[in-house]
Amino acid sequence: FRRRDRREKERKEEEEEEPAETKLVQDEDDGGVRRPPVEMKNYPPPILPKIAKGQEVSFYLPKESEGGGDDENNNDGGDELACSLIRCSDPKCASTQTKVETGGFTVDSSKPVIIVCHGTQSWRNQMLLAYLAFRLSESLHCHTLRFDFTGNGHSNGKWRYGNFQGEHEDLEQVVRFVRDQMKCRVLCVIGHSKGAQAVLKLAVHEEEREDRIPLYVLLAGRFSLPDRLGEGEQLSDDQVAELERRGVATIVSPLGVSFPMTWEDLEEKVELDSSESAEAKSARVLVLHGDADTVVPVGDARRFEETLEHCEVIILENADHNFNGLKYMPRLVESITAFVEKHA
Numbered sequence: 148f149r150r151r152d153r154r155e156k157e158r159k160e161e162e163e164e165e166p167a168e169t170k171l172v173q174d175e176d177d178g179g180v181r182r183p184p185v186e187m188k189n190y191p192p193p194i195l196p197k198i199a200k201g202q203e204v205s206f207y208l209p210k211e212s213e214g215g216g217d218d219e220n221n222n223d224g225g226d227e228l229a230c231s232l233i234r235c236s237d238p239k240c241a242s243t244q245t246k247v248e249t250g251g252f253t254v255d256s257s258k259p260v261i262i263v264c265h266g267t268q269s270w271r272n273q274m275l276l277a278y279l280a281f282r283l284s285e286s287l288h289c290h291t292l293r294f295d296f297t298g299n300g301h302s303n304g305k306w307r308y309g310n311f312q313g314e315h316e317d318l319e320q321v322v323r324f325v326r327d328q329m330k331c332r333v334l335c336v337i338g339h340s341k342g343a344q345a346v347l348k349l350a351v352h353e354e355e356r357e358d359r360i361p362l363y364v365l366l367a368g369r370f371s372l373p374d375r376l377g378e379g380e381q382l383s384d385d386q387v388a389e390l391e392r393r394g395v396a397t398i399v400s401p402l403g404v405s406f407p408m409t410w411e412d413l414e415e416k417v418e419l420d421s422s423e424s425a426e427a428k429s430a431r432v433l434v435l436h437g438d439a440d441t442v443v444p445v446g447d448a449r450r451f452e453e454t455l456e457h458c459e460v461i462i463l464e465n466a467d468h469n470f471n472g473l474k475y476m477p478r479l480v481e482s483i484t485a486f487v488e489k490h491a
Contacts (some may be wrong), residue, residue, distance in 0.1 A: 180251035183229040183301035193272040196281040205231040206250030229301035230294040233284045245330045259334035260325045263293040266340025268400030270300030282480040308408040309415030315348035335362040343368025350427035364433045370421045370447035431457040433486040437466025
């Protein structure tokens with residue numbers, strides 16, 4: 148009977164965490180600002196948290212690098228990063244309002260910002276990241292900003308299988324936007340899966356600054372590519388033949404989105420090694436990883452612990468690469484909140 152009662156309790160808890168499909172509300176007065184839509188062609192319909200009207204605003208951040216080109220997701224043609232900002236809902240959050248021209252919104256610049264980065268073949272409206280951003284904004288009374296890397300989601304430009312340096316540059320630009328236009332302090336940067344690489348590169352680069360970002364969180368982060376690729380990453384015989392014949396093969400993400408991959412992309416991924424992250428001497432890093440992750444082995448978490456000077460590791464029992472949807476959301480929020488409050 149005790150086991151049955153416990154299972155019933157767990158079932159009810161999981162039901163309470165079940166998401167409700169909803170469209171996030173944007174600012175009523177857009178002032179002619181073009182905003183990325185909630186849904187994305189060829190991506191599954193997003194399942195997002197219920198959020199107070201006007202609390203979230205989405206916008207396009209023009210990329211600083213030259214170039215660009217036509218893209219079906221960007222009618223104006225220039226390179227842009229799609230961003231979604233959840234503003235602090237604290238009633239006291241009104242002491243220092245800053246008008247942000249890019250995006251056409253106001254924000255309390257006295258509150259810090261947590262930036263959230265998605266993984267490979269994903270986007271900012273992935274359920275895990277959207278819910279995590281919302282819950283952290285509530286628990287830490289801060290703003291949270293998530294965005295699409297180049298070629299992902301609503302950010303235009305060329306998608307690449309590797310592109311570790313390019314995604315690091317995307318993240319650097321988002322950090323500059325928070326500091327220079329929002330006038331906010333970046334408190335913490337979170338990266339899921341491949342996104343952990345951009346986060347670590349940022350941590351190394353920040354060592355040169357006096358006002359460096361103090362905290363980083365890696366969710367199922369990849370340290371290096373093992374001899375055997377994880378689930379969903381192995382190339383089929385047909386894909387190898389296509390690479391050899393055309394120099395490019397088509398890969399399909401877990402979300403069902405098709406992407407091109409070249410030999411150059413594959414070589415960059417194979418050469419991945421996070422050993423240089425040891426240079427981030429001042430960064431405090433929290434690593435969260437599931438022991439049932441079949442994409443990135445849990446051993447990568449221990450390698451981060453061995454490499455980084457200030458690193459805490461939490462292994463979640465039975466959690467998979469995406470932390471089983473929302474099943475582990477309370478634990479993720481609790482762990483990250485405690486980490487931030489301890490070291491901020």
